[in-house]
Amino acid sequence: MLKIEYLTLYLGLPIFVMFMNSLFPYEFPNKILRPIQVVGGVFSVIVIITPAFIYTKTILVYELITLLASGYTIYAILLSFKRKREGSQILILGTFILFITVVNEILYDNMIVNTGNFFPFGLFVFVLSQAVLLSLRFSKAFDNIERLSEELEIKNIQLVNIDRMKDEFLANTSHELRTPLNAIIGIAESLQDGVAGALPEKVGTNLAMITSSGKRLSNLINDLLDFSKLKNKDIVLKLKAVDIKILADIAIELTGHLKGSKNINVINSIPPDTPLITADEDRMQQILINLIGNAIKFTESGKVEISAQVLVGENPDHSLLEVSVADTGIGIPEDKIPVIFQPFEQGDGSISRLFGGTGIGLSITKDLIKLHGGYIEVESELGKGSTFTFRIPLRNPAGLAVPEAAPIPTDEKNGKKRRYRTHETAGGGEPFRQTSSTSAADRPIILVVDDDPVNLQVLENQLTVNNYAVLKSTSGADALDKINTGLNPDLVILDIMMPKMSGLEVSRILRERYPLFELPIIMLTAKGRISDIASGLDAGANDYLPKPFDKAELLARVKTLIRLKKAVDENKRLTSIKQEIELARKIQLSTIPKNLPRLAGISIAAKYIPMKSIGGDFYDFHQVDEKRFGVLIADISGHGVPAAIIASMVKITFSILADIADRPDRLLNEMNRILTGNIENQFATAGYAFIDREKMTLSCARCGHEPLLHFRKSGDQVHEYTPAGRIIGMSRNNNCEVHETDIEPGDRIVLYTDGITDAYNKDREIFGIKLLKKTILRSRELPALELIESLTGLLRRWRGIDEEFDDDVTIVVIDVM
Numbered sequence: 001m002l003k004i005e006y007l008t009l010y011l012g013l014p015i016f017v018m019f020m021n022s023l024f025p026y027e028f029p030n031k032i033l034r035p036i037q038v039v040g041g042v043f044s045v046i047v048i049i050t051p052a053f054i055y056t057k058t059i060l061v062y063e064l065i066t067l068l069a070s071g072y073t074i075y076a077i078l079l080s081f082k083r084k085r086e087g088s089q090i091l092i093l094g095t096f097i098l099f100i101t102v103v104n105e106i107l108y109d110n111m112i113v114n115t116g117n118f119f120p121f122g123l124f125v126f127v128l129s130q131a132v133l134l135s136l137r138f139s140k141a142f143d144n145i146e147r148l149s150e151e152l153e154i155k156n157i158q159l160v161n162i163d164r165m166k167d168e169f170l171a172n173t174s175h176e177l178r179t180p181l182n183a184i185i186g187i188a189e190s191l192q193d194g195v196a197g198a199l200p201e202k203v204g205t206n207l208a209m210i211t212s213s214g215k216r217l218s219n220l221i222n223d224l225l226d227f228s229k230l231k232n233k234d235i236v237l238k239l240k241a242v243d244i245k246i247l248a249d250i251a252i253e254l255t256g257h258l259k260g261s262k263n264i265n266v267i268n269s270i271p272p273d274t275p276l277i278t279a280d281e282d283r284m285q286q287i288l289i290n291l292i293g294n295a296i297k298f299t300e301s302g303k304v305e306i307s308a309q310v311l312v313g314e315n316p317d318h319s320l321l322e323v324s325v326a327d328t329g330i331g332i333p334e335d336k337i338p339v340i341f342q343p344f345e346q347g348d349g350s351i352s353r354l355f356g357g358t359g360i361g362l363s364i365t366k367d368l369i370k371l372h373g374g375y376i377e378v379e380s381e382l383g384k385g386s387t388f389t390f391r392i393p394l395r396n397p398a399g400l401a402v403p404e405a406a407p408i409p410t411d412e413k414n415g416k417k418r419r420y421r422t423h424e425t426a427g428g429g430e431p432f433r434q435t436s437s438t439s440a441a442d443r444p445i446i447l448v449v450d451d452d453p454v455n456l457q458v459l460e461n462q463l464t465v466n467n468y469a470v471l472k473s474t475s476g477a478d479a480l481d482k483i484n485t486g487l488n489p490d491l492v493i494l495d496i497m498m499p500k501m502s503g504l505e506v507s508r509i510l511r512e513r514y515p516l517f518e519l520p521i522i523m524l525t526a527k528g529r530i531s532d533i534a535s536g537l538d539a540g541a542n543d544y545l546p547k548p549f550d551k552a553e554l555l556a557r558v559k560t561l562i563r564l565k566k567a568v569d570e571n572k573r574l575t576s577i578k579q580e581i582e583l584a585r586k587i588q589l590s591t592i593p594k595n596l597p598r599l600a601g602i603s604i605a606a607k608y609i610p611m612k613s614i615g616g617d618f619y620d621f622h623q624v625d626e627k628r629f630g631v632l633i634a635d636i637s638g639h640g641v642p643a644a645i646i647a648s649m650v651k652i653t654f655s656i657l658a659d660i661a662d663r664p665d666r667l668l669n670e671m672n673r674i675l676t677g678n679i680e681n682q683f684a685t686a687g688y689a690f691i692d693r694e695k696m697t698l699s700c701a702r703c704g705h706e707p708l709l710h711f712r713k714s715g716d717q718v719h720e721y722t723p724a725g726r727i728i729g730m731s732r733n734n735n736c737e738v739h740e741t742d743i744e745p746g747d748r749i750v751l752y753t754d755g756i757t758d759a760y761n762k763d764r765e766i767f768g769i770k771l772l773k774k775t776i777l778r779s780r781e782l783p784a785l786e787l788i789e790s791l792t793g794l795l796r797r798w799r800g801i802d803e804e805f806d807d808d809v810t811i812v813v814i815d816v817m
Contacts, residue, residue, distance in 0.1 A: 006047045006055060013066055014040035020073065024085055027076040039065055063106045070099045094129025098122040184214050212257050230367045237280040237371060244277055244323060245270040248306045251288035258296045269307040277321050277394055283368050290361045291388050295327035302328030310394060318724035318737050321394040326387040332380040341366040342764050373704045373726050393726060443469040444562050447489040449479040451498045459493060462551050476501030480509060490562055495524045496536060504539040511540030517568040520561035597623045601693050603815040605784035610808055616643035617753045617808035620654055622661035627694040630661045631812055633751040634686040646679050664688045664701035665738035668725060672703060672734040683729035687751055698749060699740045703728045706754055711776055713746030718773040749814040750776055755807035762800045784813040
């Protein structure tokens, strides 16, 4: 016990100084800390290895050292107080009392004074001061965390708004450019065709350059629009029977201007007897134009060849059409091949300067092919050329309810087949709304009410030239009739003095229905008296203008009120979006099982990480008995409430098909049959795996979903299973294939959504299935749940972006024990 008492004393001083060093590192530097640690260690060793009559003689020396250390502590704390260190005031009191009691203890032990032992009291006060200091620091740290959390939430909201505004700006700007651009191309082409008579050769050459540049810019604008629509999953395919050979002919003709003076021979080697495919004609042509245009762009001489062949599977109904575009161009460096299908990427940083382009053409092509249920790959050798190959399901048009292929219009002058695509329509049959400055649909609507036709005309002229859509009424009653029958103006300009019904009466009636900034009103008064102005404002007007009014003042006030109205509308919309996201979150989370199945010899782990706006991922199970079960994983297109509702529909459909849980292909076919036609303008991908622990078998099927991954312990490899199957919701006839294999103890089955494989990092690199398989293989010894945590942690670190995932992340891991 005596040794423990001395060790406690000798080690107490170093520990105390270490504590003070952590509180005030500048006042208790390491050059003070280290000697005291050494002294405490030496004295402690003496206590441990020597008998009592020796180490008890060291107490006086150590007390002197403690006294010196206490004195320095007082000095250091006073210094920290002078430097206004946090908590130094509280520490001064506790340390001063402790110092007095330590001095008293030393004097009392050496019988110099007879005051008694007050050291426990001093120690209590010192510890209490530390507790108060630590609690204050903790409170301040908590406040800082709260403040930072609020700032982070505000930044996140701002980033979401910026991203939305960016997409809207991209789409709106692209639309705005199309009308004047089409006019430029049209006028230039008509001049080339001789509408103004014969032209000198140099003028014709210059017009050809204008036309070519305009078409190039038009293609870039179309790419921007498609990129925005694909990112938001807004493209809907309009399926029909399509002849790929004819589409290739058209694409070759439409990309002919890209050759310029190059010595390139573009060859269509697609056999005439190639079967029709079921696809969106516009989008399939866009795919071919992008691939052929790329080949021409990067080929200086030689040839570009388009070929196709049918790849027959085990089931003829699930055959694929393979289309290749090969060139003899510059080729692609091997290290650039993995990134060329990513947005804004090109094979070489200098390519944008040498050949032009935005770097999104191949990304759009890949997404459009994926939307058709296919995939694309590339083979390339630097300096010798590249071959882009895509494969899509070859569906038999005779077995599908799709329209027949439309005839191709023929140019009567030269007999060439030529397909014209107007700027009013886009892929999927969706109309593009004109948003040019001449379109009233996208301009603020102003209702002008005045009984004087001259005043009406003046207001119309001044507002129309500034891009406002103007509707006129000659009486208050007529204006109210227009609004009651559906007119929804952004602003009303009212003349006060009108026969039968004054502007004041109209304003009061409107204010009964519309708040102040939901429908702004400007009063026009011929008199500038305060009483007239006050009457107008009392009647509900937002502003007033005296006649005759200044044009600049009128436009400034109109602009201000419309901006206020838009701000109020935007605030309401954001509130509605916030409520919608919360509702979507509740709906989506209700589709996720609260409990995982428990089966003998099986370990199951799953995780769902929703994105900010809530996507449509979910998973569910069918447990047949204690040895057999099935797991479904699905990804719904779109975001928010629509995607969450579709997810719940898929879950309900899945739940009523429990009697065929052991037939993956039949289950997915039935789900597709039930859901097709009921999820209009949306689709779903799904994968289903059924495991029989008694027979040790695995059977799986998928509908356009990511490959199922199977880690086999015996071979120490991860296998991909990709049975054919179309996306749910495209057609009622969807003959999914089934893949069957055996399983062994130690095997691991992984189902996941593309939120993992399609994740991007800050360098625009894609996570990809190869890295996923590598992670599964590297983590083969980890339990299922730890694998999921390791994978999602790796995904967050790999992205290197301090924000939520761009898409839902869902993963289910099944271990065979």
